[in-house]
Amino acid sequence: MTFTRFLSLVDIQARMSLRADASRFFLGYIWWFLEPLLFVLIFYFIFDIVLESGRSDFLLFLICGNLPFMWFASSVSSSALSILVSKGLVGQIDIPKAIFPMAKIQEGLYKQAAVFLLLIAIVVSSGVAPSLHWLWLFPLIVTEYLIIVTCSLVGAMLVCFAKDFTLLISLTITFLMFVSGVFWDVRTLPNPEFTELFLLVNPLAFLFDGFRQVLLYNQPLDVAHLARLLVVCLVAAALVLGTMSRLDRVIATRVLAE
Amino acid sequence: MNEASNVLLSLQEIGLCYERRGSLFKRISHEILRGINLDLYRGETLGIVGRNGCGKSSLLRIMAGIMDPTSGSVLIEPDIHRAVLAIGLGFRPDLTGRDNAYLSSILQGNSKKQAKEYLGSIKQFSELGDAFEDPVKTYSSGMQSRLGFSTALFSHVDILFIDEVLSVGDGYFQKKALSAIKEKISGDQTVVFVSHSSASVKSICDRVIWLQDGVIKMQGEVTSTVRAYEKTL
Numbered sequence: 001m002t003f004t005r006f007l008s009l010v011d012i013q014a015r016m017s018l019r020a021d022a023s024r025f026f027l028g029y030i031w032w033f034l035e036p037l038l039f040v041l042i043f044y045f046i047f048d049i050v051l052e053s054g055r056s057d058f059l060l061f062l063i064c065g066n067l068p069f070m071w072f073a074s075s076v077s078s079s080a081l082s083i084l085v086s087k088g089l090v091g092q093i094d095i096p097k098a099i100f101p102m103a104k105i106q107e108g109l110y111k112q113a114a115v116f117l118l119l120i121a122i123v124v125s126s127g128v129a130p131s132l133h134w135l136w137l138f139p140l141i142v143t144e145y146l147i148i149v150t151c152s153l154v155g156a157m158l159v160c161f162a163k164d165f166t167l168l169i170s171l172t173i174t175f176l177m178f179v180s181g182v183f184w185d186v187r188t189l190p191n192p193e194f195t196e197l198f199l200l201v202n203p204l205a206f207l208f209d210g211f212r213q214v215l216l217y218n219q220p221l222d223v224a225h226l227a228r229l230l231v232v233c234l235v236a237a238a239l240v241l242g243t244m245s246r247l248d249r250v251i252a253t254r255v256l257a258e
Numbered sequence: 259m260n261e262a263s264n265v266l267l268s269l270q271e272i273g274l275c276y277e278r279r280g281s282l283f284k285r286i287s288h289e290i291l292r293g294i295n296l297d298l299y300r301g302e303t304l305g306i307v308g309r310n311g312c313g314k315s316s317l318l319r320i321m322a323g324i325m326d327p328t329s330g331s332v333l334i335e336p337d338i339h340r341a342v343l344a345i346g347l348g349f350r351p352d353l354t355g356r357d358n359a360y361l362s363s364i365l366q367g368n369s370k371k372q373a374k375e376y377l378g379s380i381k382q383f384s385e386l387g388d389a390f391e392d393p394v395k396t397y398s399s400g401m402q403s404r405l406g407f408s409t410a411l412f413s414h415v416d417i418l419f420i421d422e423v424l425s426v427g428d429g430y431f432q433k434k435a436l437s438a439i440k441e442k443i444s445g446d447q448t449v450v451f452v453s454h455s456s457a458s459v460k461s462i463c464d465r466v467i468w469l470q471d472g473v474i475k476m477q478g479e480v481t482s483t484v485r486a487y488e489k490t491l
Contacts, residue, residue, distance in 0.1 A: 093365050
């Protein structure tokens, strides 16, 4: 199968799912915005109102971390079972198994495009003036996309070998939510060395911090680090796609034996 | 043309054994197929008969390129499109019949344009009417197999593998499907037809393989092979 054909199949499936999804709910496409906003409100209620975070801009701060995090979390968790539930198709045609998680990721990407527009609208309406500096959002978004592809494909593949991985995947996502500075600021850690370490070791923490530095504080990014990260993620995503295509029939055999 | 150049697909000493993890330290090993040698010729309709659990579906999946055998080799002409038609499988329940037919058609190798053109014929042949626009999760198993069959009928695969699909649905549709397969076969469609029902095998196949406990028990001419198989039932 050629790469363009692969991409077109991924795109067709994603669009079909989105349409089917929208017709299933009374509020349809509104949920694209409503779901992430409700999550933000839950966090806001707990961390700002109940626990008194003490930041005046907590809501904006939270949105800039939480909306990108939810993109990661929902893509990875919805991809996890994507190959297993497509058992029927897997048993009918020899197609690249990466199509199934990639379709889920694509679905998430379309939704997230709307969410990013919402994010920008909220930031602008709160009084932050847009600037050319915001163009840095693009490499940040591309890097996050590549991380999502890598993690989702690895997850979906592992689940085919042992279903136990679904539990580990959801635990890992929860762990990542706590250590990636979604609702707390990695820059306010008492020990600055920890801040450095977090930003270095955890690419998600670096990205979420990056979104805030660009959108809220108009601060420059560590461009060298971002460039390195982008290259590493690109290589990782390509490696995982390659491995998956080599293991295609092994995966099929596992799925059909389930 | 000599016979060898007409071989589309050739299986050599195929064995299939799979290990399933029962729990952490327990592994259950199954030998499903062993020592299978088989040539599939262009344009023929090969029947595979055998009782449930004899390895028919696994053999079909290996021939269709969905699984690799654990031993032996599968030789196939380059650029051959293969697809399996099986009961009620391969559909996404949340999508409509139309979306599923379109998707399957493209997955089976049709272009977007071809797939769109076939949708009318698929809808008509499947006789689903307005249900074609409903999600597949609302379909009965008969309706699902009608949709699956119609989709496979209007796609250009070089080898069509049919797994028991004629045994469901009402008698009327079964007859219609059988005559559609016959029509397709009369062209140069190569078909591998798997069934435990000997009647449909007798009516459409040119050659039959009888599979028992993972080995080829007998193969060759339809009437005598099917008769021998029927005696064991």
